[in-house]
Amino acid sequence: MFDPAVRRAPLAPRHVLVVDDSKAQRRILTMFLLRWGYRVTEAGSGEEALALCQQNAFDMVLSDWMMPGMTGLDFCKAFRALPREGYGYFILLTSKSEKAEVADGLDGGADDFLAKPVSADELRARLRAGERIQGMQAELVAKNHLIGQTLDELQKVYDSLDRDLIEARKLQQTLVRERHRDFGRATASILLRPSGHVGGDLVGFFEISPRRVALYSVDVSGHGVASAMMTARLAGLLSGASPDQNIALTGAGPGQVDAWPPEMVAARLNRMMIEDMQVEQYFTMAYAEIDLETGKVLLVQAGHPHPALLRSGGAVTFLGNGGLPIGLIPGASFERVETRLFPGDRLFLVSDGVTECPDPAGVELGSDGLEHFLSANAGMESQALLEALVWRLNDHAGGGDFPDDVSGVLFHYRG
Template sequence: MSTPPPATFKDTRSGLPPRPVLVVDDSKAQRRILQMQLTRWGYDVTEAGSGEEALALCQTKHFDIILSDWMMTGMSGLEFCKAFRALPREAYGYFVLLTSKSEKAEIADGLEHGADDFVSKPVNADELRARLRSGTRILGMQDELVEKNRLISSTLGKLQAMYDSLDRDLIEARKLQQTLVRERFRDFGAGTAALMLRPSGHVGGDLVGSFVIDDDRVVIYAVDVSGHGVASAMMTARLAGLLSGGSADQNIALRTGPDGRKDAWRPAEVAERLNRMMLEDIQVDQYFTLAYAEVNLRTGATCLVQAGHPHPILLHKNGRIEELGNGGMPIGLITDATFQQTEFTLRPGDRLFLVSDGVTECPSPAGDELGAQGMISLLRQNLPLNSPQLLEALLWDLNSFAGGQDFPDDVSGLIFDYRGDP
């Protein structure tokens, strides 16, 4: 009765070729014994008779596993191990020293020089096979990590390409959004409007503007849409169209009077119309705050509605600073909301300032908000400046208050100077 062949261990990595193994020993007989065993276990074996020959092979060919005798003529196994670790390699090589040494200090020296494992001589086949299985498992885990890293790198590359494309689109979107406030200074004869708009990101949700009702009346307004980014920017674009003086037939604030002339809804009615539009027509989760004022250029009579926006500021010619408005609910939150109007008269030399909460809620490095009183202090120290310069100075002072950091919210404002009927 014939003796069955010994059990073999094969590295079956989903049909991949056998793992390459390099056997290094200055004894030809010992190399032959190891080669026969390893081939029977399913490895692809290469032999080298010295450390120098083995190092030269490693420079031109990849080996997953190295089996090297410690004591050899010329370069020792320990020296070869150290030189092997210094080679540039993409994948890890599992290094096993074959040795009769058993002193802890010598074993520690081998580990220090890069050896992964040791097999005592004379080599026991079962022990060697177990050591190789352990090394193969480690190499398998390393292969999985390499593949996962490759997938991660590939995915990150695709994400980076998508981000670059999105970034280019957002840059173009910012340019387009800036055209919504094409004129940063408008002269109406009896009054002027200076505008400031600084998004916190590529695009923002703030909007400031003005339009003419007729020869005697103009409207100035400030809008702050909830949230940030593209969705808010798209809403501001739509609101810019609804409050545009260039498209009177599309302007939600304008209407035709009984005599056929162009007229306008009162500010509170404009807020109510916008509120109905948001809840009944647009039906999105966004809302916005609004400060909207109609100014009679001939008399200075002004009617203002405040819908959740920061209080408009009246900068009197004599230097007194006054907060206006009744607060009110933001637009797009409550069905059938009503809004109160504030009426007052501008005198020649007075200025009306509409500002977003990106100014009043701007934090310092310590986390303290500027607040309404802090903003008034900044305005007071810059009152001698004309309105465009005042807005620029306010931005500089706000940046200084924030410690030079980027603003966390959009910053916008509009100053209307009333000169009086010439």
Template sequence: MPGAEPVARRVLVVDDSRAQRHVLSLTLRRAGYRVTEAASGEEAIALCRETDFDFVLSDWMMPGMTGLDFCRLFRDLPRESYGYFVLLTSKSEKAEIADGLDGGADDFLSKPVSPDELRARLRAGERILGMQAELRCKNRLISATLDELRGLYDSLDRDLIEARRLQQTLVRERQRDFPQGQVSLLLRPSGHVGGDLVGFFEIDARRLGLYSVDVSGHGVASAMMTARLSGLLSGQSPDHNIALRQAGPGQRDVWPPDEVARRLNRLMFEEIRVEQYFTLAYAEIDLEAGHIALVQAGHPHPAILRAGGGVDYIGTGGLPIGLIEDADFEVTRARLAPGDRLFLVSDGVTECPDPAGQELGEDGLRRILTANRGLEGETFLEALVWDLARHSDGGEFPDDVSGALFSFAPFPERRI
């Protein structure tokens, strides 16, 4: 630690010659090292199991266990810190030196050992041990930081899982039957939380509002925006629904779809004021006559799956909400015949790539809708997800997948 008194390094001297050990030990003690002696490799390895020596100076040629054999065993010992191993030898052949290095030796000293050379080699070893200690300290700091990050990630992951549950509650009803038809909703975020939103609300006994939203980006910010938009298009709180207006005492009406888009656009610039935008497909549906008034604001073209099996794409494209302050929007009108279905779908479906990167596109979606035309409601949407997964070769969807499906089935006596 900075400011702490330096601790003398521990050195183990191993030599079967008492005289050699004495000479080396004397030199080392004078240099400030704490010295322990061993007369054999067997004795030395036993000492190393009890003490983590900083340096080991071992003779190569000893009876019984050689210095090289001792070095190999020394390297196999569990240690917290590195031990610098020096072989003392009269060998000078390159092959023998290579064997020593392969066996785990860090350096060599020729016998008889020069005190000056010994001190120089140990100073070099000191630098290596210092770097190793610094790396160990930094690794501990990194490990502690990673543990802290892991704890934060786990906490965030738990929060995101809870946020996903809460976001799913924004779509309270996944399916509802009306006397004149049925609404079915699909919402599948690509991550913990997503930026897609689908839903519907009753305007009055005859009319229904159906919408599909895709907020730019991903993650928490997008999820928070979908929560805000859910409140603005809620059927649970009609007084706060931006599409509805008072038509008289106790009566309510609805703004035209293009005006709904303009009101949302003004809200983004005048009140919300964030660096986000969203695409929207919003349809006002006459449940008795099958008339549709629709606005498309940057969202994929809504599809009408005809009872006979054909697929028509409707809409004029339009600009996303919150992108240009004075953007204008157009109404598209269409009509559903009995048995037709209106499908508002996010770009997570039409832009879903296959393994080669080829997007599904409108033609691919048409094939899927046509192939599953015999299915209804939630079963139809589940089949769509299965076919989309097959298109992407079973991989995770890179974007949120969502859709709002309305199936038109008026009473026979009301058919026009």
């Protein structure tokens, strides 16, 4: 569709400029044109015609080629150089028929040629052909105008969405209330770098009791707004700020708070995703409960990358057996993994945005790359280690944005 207002009204006569140094020839052409319903203006020279064109937007021009002073071809070139909105159709009247001369006329901007003496039928046919070309050109201009308007509107929509996504990112960042906490016997530090404005990764920790701490790393399937909305929902279900809403906790009052075992936390989330939320999404998760006095770790791995256990001496062990993602299979069971931390050890729950980060050739960092990095930088403090990991991933990826969200929670046990 295009704006019909851009077209000429059907009954509006086209304005034709007739240019010839012969008054008799001008009168003959003018007689034909007036009979066919055109408006006509006459000019006796190229110079006079050019002056008229500077003040009027003629629809069509019929110009003799051979004239004293400014020739028809020179006038055509000057006519084409004038600024105008619509397209002016230019016909040269000539007795020339050599191919080289015709080529010169076309190069100079002429649309058509008419041999002298002029045949009324041929003149009328060529004028109609010109009208068809002008009609198609006007329609094309109108459509391009509409396309431009549509693109402007789309750009406004995209700009609005971009502003909304920027605000959404700010809000999503607030879901991670703390980036670092000191629990006395241990510390927990968080890494969260969404690949776009908003992401599907969620990492965090909360206190079960003064003696027990829970960590989690979640990766919702997909990217963008839908994944971000799911992470917001999960953030509320794993929030330490609202124990009564936390799906991992049991008990209703001070001193009565306890926690479900990690495998039960995964099972409860799986049932909620399938039976209550009924969405076409799933997520992977690593969830750990740690006893600050003994260093005992209870852990569940639900389709998430293997948690890394970094011993104080630099040795790295990957924990877990894989497990099923949450939200895929009704009644899925999840396996508990147990281990123990000793003073100086660290537990790292990490998303696949780290291990699957590709280099320019598509080669992923992998578990081996993560193991090498952790071993080589075991002496770093936790927050510095996470920053160094981001630099390592950026170097591995060759710079630019990461293709997936990069996140993790690093727990350092002091004992």
